[in-house]
Amino acid sequence: MHEIRQPVAVVLALAEAARGLPGTPDETHEYLDRIVDQVQEVSAAAFSVLVEQADDHLDGAAPLDLEEVLESVLDAYTVTWAGTLTRSGPRGPLWTAGCRATVRRCVVNVLDNAVRAAGPTGRVVVTTVPGEDAIRVVVEDDGPGFGLGPPGTGIGLPATRRALRLHGGRLATGRSRTLSGARVTLSLPTVPVRGQPPRVDLHRMTGRAS
CATH class of the missing domain: 3.30.565.10 (Histidine kinase-like ATPase, C-terminal domain)
Known part of the structure; x- marks a missing residue:
């Protein structure tokens, strides 16, 4: 797992450094945010493949x-x-x-x-x-x-x-x-979840999705 985690950490660190540069345009900030999101998805997916257990069910799943x-x-x-x-x-x-x-x-x-x-x-x-x-x-x-x-x-x-x-x-x-x-x-x-307020969709997809 270290051979995956280490380069991922480097990419995230570089993205954070770029976001902190003075005069970075807002559009560039948005692209960097999306890069960070996708790198984190890659990391989570890789980890799930490595630790996934072949159980018949998932007890106590969140x-x-x-x-x-x-x-x-x-x-x-x-x-x-x-x-x-x-x-x-x-x-x-x-x-x-x-x-x-x-x-x-x-x-x-x-x-x-x-x-x-x-x-x-x-x-x-x-x-x-x-x-x-x-x-x-x-x-x-x-x-x-x-x-x-x-x-x-x-x-x-x-x-x-x-x-x-x-x-x-x-x-x-x-x-x-x-x-x-x-x-x-x-x-x-479907799993009933009590006490959860309705989630307001603040994230609007860009591109051709509608």
């Missing part, structure tokens, strides 16, 4: 806001993908439980397959469907469909299915009814 995880992932893809990424469904806290880094990795695996299948000018729609027992995240693309996409699509789905199962969730695949491509649904159990 509450996890799936909305925050989705925002983090979608924000990253608006920077790295040229296609049209649309967010649909109600906004607000979506409480489940588990390891944030692992759940985020599941979302990234599914979305990565979708944008690869859709291509640089394609379209991907991410829809949240909260329910009393489960929260569903539906990812649809306008690519050719399962088994017909470019090399690299479909990779990571077996691992994603296993990780979701450890969190009491599931993964379902099929054909999109609206975009003609693939449809992948991640489901995680």
Whole structure:
């Protein structure tokens, strides 16, 4: 883990130093903030892979806001993908439980397959469907469909299915009814969290996500 942690710490230190330079434009500050966010995500993901235990369930898992995880992932893809990424469904806290880094990795695996299948000018729609027992995240693309996409699509789905199962969730695949491509649904159990005030969305995604 040290061989990962040390270079990550260097990148963060350099970003902090750059943010402290006199006369740094506000736009540069914003980009540096986003660099720091993404480096921290890399560090958390790497750590989760190294320490992840193959248990049948997660006892005492902390509450996890799936909305925050989705925002983090979608924000990253608006920077790295040229296609049209649309967010649909109600906004607000979506409480489940588990390891944030692992759940985020599941979302990234599914979305990565979708944008690869859709291509640089394609379209991907991410829809949240909260329910009393489960929260569903539906990812649809306008690519050719399962088994017909470019090399690299479909990779990571077996691992994603296993990780979701450890969190009491599931993964379902099929054909999109609206975009003609693939449809992948991640489901995680809804966890009631008492005493949590509604989370005000102060972070507006930039780029083509809407």
